[in-house]
Structures are given as structure tokens and as C-alpha cells.
Amino acid sequence: MTKPNSLDQLCRLSPEYSNKADLRLHLWYLVACLAFVGGSFLLLSHPEWPKSLRIATELIPMLPAFLFLRDMARFVRGMDELQRRIQLEAAAVGAFAMLFAIWVVNVLNANGVYLPGSIRGLGSAYFLIFTYTAWRISAFIVSRSYR
Amino acid sequence: MKNRLRELRAAKDWSQSALAEELGVSRQTINAIETEKYDPSLPLAFQIARLFKLPIESIFEAPPAEK
Numbered sequence: 001m002t003k004p005n006s007l008d009q010l011c012r013l014s015p016e017y018s019n020k021a022d023l024r025l026h027l028w029y030l031v032a033c034l035a036f037v038g039g040s041f042l043l044l045s046h047p048e049w050p051k052s053l054r055i056a057t058e059l060i061p062m063l064p065a066f067l068f069l070r071d072m073a074r075f076v077r078g079m080d081e082l083q084r085r086i087q088l089e090a091a092a093v094g095a096f097a098m099l100f101a102i103w104v105v106n107v108l109n110a111n112g113v114y115l116p117g118s119i120r121g122l123g124s125a126y127f128l129i130f131t132y133t134a135w136r137i138s139a140f141i142v143s144r145s146y147r
Numbered sequence: 148m149k150n151r152l153r154e155l156r157a158a159k160d161w162s163q164s165a166l167a168e169e170l171g172v173s174r175q176t177i178n179a180i181e182t183e184k185y186d187p188s189l190p191l192a193f194q195i196a197r198l199f200k201l202p203i204e205s206i207f208e209a210p211p212a213e214k
Contacts, residue, residue: 006173080172081188082179146179 005078007086007143025075028068029132035061036125061125082146089142094135098127149208153181155199170194 008016010025039057043049049057076087156166156177163181167174170191179185187195196203 002171003168004171004173006175008173008175080176081191082176082185083173085185143175146175146184 004080004083005075006080006083007139021075025071026068028064028071032061032064032068032125032128035064036128039125061128065125065128086139086142086146090135090139093138093142094131097134097138098131101127101130148186148210149183150180151206152177152195155201155206156181159199166198169198 005021006016008014009018009021011017012022039060042057043054076084079087156163161169163174163177167177170177172191176185176187180187192203192207196206199206
């Protein structure tokens with residue numbers, strides 16, 4: 001029987017940690033983060049850019065983010081039934097955490113509270129990082145409840 | 148759902164990891180089934196029964212019927 005994918009393969013402290021699985025899963029996530037950081041610098045240093053170019057720069061991280069989502073789906077598909085259940089619960093928590101974050105940012109924006117320019121500009125990339133972090137933390141917590 | 152998985156595994160002198168490998172699941176899944184924190188799916192329950200060459204109902208105790 002082939003060994004199913006598991007969260008332990010992504011945890012550096014686990015004896016089952018796999019550098020290969022970790023890199024394969026997170027490669028596009030890293031590219032998305034780099035595209036986001038690079039885009040932020042470009043937008044800050046070129047305020048004269050036309051709107052179309054600014055929009056394109058802001059949307060570029062979406063492509064690697066989509067590829068990360070595809071790799072994530074493949075990784076979860078290779079898990080066993082308990083691990084898939086853990087991922088489903090964790091993904092739901094991550095998605096709701098992101099929705100609440102968007103809600104808070106919208107309320108702050110509507111009330112004229114100052115937010116750093118990059119949150120307004122490349123805000124979606126912040127949400128990607130936020131959702132990912134929320135997913136990892138909740139997956140860790142949910143996983144512990146089955147130990 | 149109560150089960151005899153730990154007892155059957157011990158009788159065969161298998162570790163959780165060895166059983167997990169036989170069934171193609173993670174060690175955590177075996178542990179969660181043994182500690183009754185997780186009920187396996189029907190295909191996995193049948194796979195376990197087949198591995199131990201026992202009828203499924205002699206490994207897993209059916210929960211009482213709801214009225």
C-alpha cells in the first residue's frame with residue numbers, strides 16, 4: 001500500500017517530515033508571496049503607473065495562488081479519510097477567518113480608518129497569507145483532537 | 148463506536164504503524180479508531196475485517212438503535 005499524505009509530512013518537527021512534499025506543496029505559495037512583495041515594491045516606487053498596469057500588477061499573484069490551490073487539492077486527495085476530514089474542518093475555519101478579516105477591513109475602510117496603502121492595494125494577497133496561516137493553525141488544532 | 152482493533156492488533160503483535168501501512172492509512176487514523184475518537188468509513192471497516200479474517204460485527208460493535 002502506498003503511504004497516504006499527511007500533515008506530519010509538512011511539519012518540520014515531525015519524524016515523518018518530507019522536504020520534497022513540503023517544497024512541492026508550497027512552491028507556488030512562495031511564488032505568490034514573492035509576486036505580492038515584488039508587486040508591492042513596484043507599486044510604491046511607481047505611483048505614476050497607469051491604472052491598467054497597477055491592476056495587472058495587483059492581479060499577478062492570483063496565478064501562482066491558483067496553482068497553489070491546485071497542488072493543495074492534489075495533496076488532500078492523496079490523504080486518508082481521517083486526514084481529509086481534518087483538512088475539511090481546517091479549511092472551513094480558514095475560510096471563515098478570512099471572511100471575518102474582510103468584514104473587519106471593510107468596516108474600517110467605510111469608517112475612514114487609515115490602513116497601510118498595501119492593504120488597500122494588494123489586499124487580496126494579505127488575505128491569501130492570512131487564510132493560509134489560519135488553515136495551518138486550525139489544521140494543527142483539529143489534528144490534535146484526534147490524537 | 149466500540150471496537151476491538153487494539154486487542155486484535157496486539158494479538159498479531161503489530162505496531163500501529165505496521166497496521167496503518169497494511170491498510171494504506173496514517174498511524175493517526177489507526178490511533179483515532181482504537182481510542183474511539185473516529186469511526187472508520189464502511190470501506191475501511193471492511194478492509195480491516197478482511198485483514199483480520201473476521202466478520203465486521205465481531206470487530207465493531209454496532210451502536211444501539213435509535214427509537
